[in-house]
Amino acid sequence: MAAVSRRTSRWGILWIVLGSAYFLVPLAATAQFSLRTGRDEYGFGAYSEIVQDPLFRQSLAFSFKLALYTIVIALVLLVPTAYWVHLKLPRLRPVVEFLTVLPFVVPPIVLVVGLLRGFRWTPTWFYGGYLLLVAGYVVLAFPYIYRSLDAGLRAIDIHTLTEAAQSLGASWPTVLLRVIVPNLKSSLLSAAFLTLAIVMGEFTMGLLMQFTTFAVHIQYVGETQATGAAALSIISFAITWVAMLGILLVGRRIGGRQVQIGGTR
Amino acid sequence: MSARRRRLVWLGVAPFFLYAVAFLLYPSASLVVGAFQSEEGEYTLRFVRRLITPGALDAYWMSIKLSFVTAVLGGLMGLLMAYAAVSPGMPRPIRTALTTFSGVAANFAGVPLAFAFIATIGFTGIVTQFLKDSAGLDLYEAGFSLYSFAGLVLVYMYFQIPLMILVITPALDGLRSEWREAALNLGASPSQYWRHVALPVLFPSLLGAVVLLFGSAFGAYATAYALTSGQLPLVPVLIGQVKIGNVLSDPHYGDALALGMVVILVVSMGSYALLQRKAARWQR
Numbered sequence: 001m002a003a004v005s006r007r008t009s010r011w012g013i014l015w016i017v018l019g020s021a022y023f024l025v026p027l028a029a030t031a032q033f034s035l036r037t038g039r040d041e042y043g044f045g046a047y048s049e050i051v052q053d054p055l056f057r058q059s060l061a062f063s064f065k066l067a068l069y070t071i072v073i074a075l076v077l078l079v080p081t082a083y084w085v086h087l088k089l090p091r092l093r094p095v096v097e098f099l100t101v102l103p104f105v106v107p108p109i110v111l112v113v114g115l116l117r118g119f120r121w122t123p124t125w126f127y128g129g130y131l132l133l134v135a136g137y138v139v140l141a142f143p144y145i146y147r148s149l150d151a152g153l154r155a156i157d158i159h160t161l162t163e164a165a166q167s168l169g170a171s172w173p174t175v176l177l178r179v180i181v182p183n184l185k186s187s188l189l190s191a192a193f194l195t196l197a198i199v200m201g202e203f204t205m206g207l208l209m210q211f212t213t214f215a216v217h218i219q220y221v222g223e224t225q226a227t228g229a230a231a232l233s234i235i236s237f238a239i240t241w242v243a244m245l246g247i248l249l250v251g252r253r254i255g256g257r258q259v260q261i262g263g264t265r
Numbered sequence: 266m267s268a269r270r271r272r273l274v275w276l277g278v279a280p281f282f283l284y285a286v287a288f289l290l291y292p293s294a295s296l297v298v299g300a301f302q303s304e305e306g307e308y309t310l311r312f313v314r315r316l317i318t319p320g321a322l323d324a325y326w327m328s329i330k331l332s333f334v335t336a337v338l339g340g341l342m343g344l345l346m347a348y349a350a351v352s353p354g355m356p357r358p359i360r361t362a363l364t365t366f367s368g369v370a371a372n373f374a375g376v377p378l379a380f381a382f383i384a385t386i387g388f389t390g391i392v393t394q395f396l397k398d399s400a401g402l403d404l405y406e407a408g409f410s411l412y413s414f415a416g417l418v419l420v421y422m423y424f425q426i427p428l429m430i431l432v433i434t435p436a437l438d439g440l441r442s443e444w445r446e447a448a449l450n451l452g453a454s455p456s457q458y459w460r461h462v463a464l465p466v467l468f469p470s471l472l473g474a475v476v477l478l479f480g481s482a483f484g485a486y487a488t489a490y491a492l493t494s495g496q497l498p499l500v501p502v503l504i505g506q507v508k509i510g511n512v513l514s515d516p517h518y519g520d521a522l523a524l525g526m527v528v529i530l531v532v533s534m535g536s537y538a539l540l541q542r543k544a545a546r547w548q549r
Binding site: 012019026033088104108172198207222233 | 274277278281282284285287288289291294295296299342346348350354359368369372374375376378380381382383384385386389427477483484485486487490501504505508509516519520526530534
């Protein structure tokens with residue numbers, strides 16, 4: 001047995017090493033490429049050029065704003081829903097689960113085509129405004145936020161918490177905001193971080209609705225400036241890392257189960 | 266539950282349902298209607314019929330081929346890495362590092378990923394030049410191109426493998442070590458254990474994971490857009506062209522193409538849901 005498991009482990013290490021090489025070489029090469037200022041000359045030229053570009057700050061701030069709106073709207077919609085489904089309406093659970101995994105069947109490219117078709121009759125301030133984009137991002141965030149909330153609600157005894165709060169005279173809004181939400185902190189935070197990562201990198205819907213999100217800006221830069229695009233890719237990767245480390249930290253602190261999965265771009 | 270309280274409960278869930286109807290179901294329905302309508306609003310089969318013309322069929326075939334190849338290859342490699350990480354001999358930190366990195370890499374898709382690969386193995390990429398300078402191997406003269414089918418497969422694997430690792434690790438954790446020990450004690454060889462015990466148990470999860478990977482590649486737009494700039498016909502890229510292109514603008518054809526994608530995804534994801542239900546039995 002010992003010999004067998006040692007052999008598997010050696011095989012395993014080989015696989016892990018090969019896999020890591022595939023994943024780390026492009027990152028290292030991109031970092032090196034972004035520092036290239038000429039043949040065999042290196043410097044931070046591309047980075048300073050990018051940061052000075054006003055479109056960089058505008059697109060980054062714009063995507064960040066979209067992410068915040070998306071997180072707030074999605075949480076306001078889903079926290080009460082997930083709570084009531086757990087507490088009182090278990091028969092609605094399949095319906096809610098179906099609706100929240102539906103975005104996997106309707107990828108961003110399809111959803112944006114549907115939104116553009118369906119809301120064509122609406123006034124220009126809405127049809128051409130970023131609220132329609134946020135509306136789409138909220139739908140994209142549904143699966144991740146619902147899974148995270150669902151796992152969080154499973155981990156705490158919401159029946160006892162609710163009854164205890166109510167017998168002490170708490171109203172429904174108080175129960176939800178001051179008893180349930182604080183107990184869901186880790187899953188709320190990890191849902192927020194994952195949504196942040198998704199929206200900060202979202203390209204498809206932004207491009208088709210003709211907004212310069214951060215990813216659309218990277219694409220524009222890449223059409224003329226290869227090193228600049230590499231530098232922006234490194235920055236984008238760093239943003240994803242920070243968001244994922246955030247999930248890991250809140251998950252570990254409270255000991256919750258990690259719920260996350262990749263998304264289609 | 267009093268009537269008043271029941272109203273309150275429904276009030277709590279109503280916003281979500283209204284929202285889902287307005288921004289998920291209604292757009293999907295108008296997409297279906299739009300696919301059967303002309304620019305003037307008359308009902309027509311013109312656009313749906315165009316789905317069976319060579320241009321559209323080529324794009325669907327290319328998209329299906331790309332998604333299938335990356336789902337199977339990515340699934341296999343992700344399975345091997347996840348299995349290596351959960352095997353008992355592996356130090357715990359490696360496993361944590363792998364799942365954390367997978368979370369990052371699965372979300373690091375799209376435009377930045379495309380540019381990362383252009384910087385690495387594009388025409389003037391670091392690895393391309395390194396191979397040329399040190400080994401005298403010119404990848405692009407040897408027939409490789411990042412902007413071809415093989416290049417796209419290479420790039421898509423960057424999010425497919427981590428996605429597989431994230432999806433399959435819980436299923437691998439569900440393989441009990443007692444099953445392996447029992448099989449080996451009864452005289453089975455490790456390969457017999459795999460063929461007759463582990464793979465049959467894992468099979469629904471594996472197939473389900475591969476279907477999920479298929480869907481993730483099939484819907485991917487940003488990576489393909491940034492890499493191929495329309496040279497390789499893929500359905501999402503084609504939809505983008507007819508939706509925003511000035512010259513090629515043909516929005517109702519875009520609706521029809523998107524409808525075709527939904528049909529393919531519904532069929533594949535529907536089978537995923539069925540398989541997941543079957544797999545859940547073994548993961549208790």
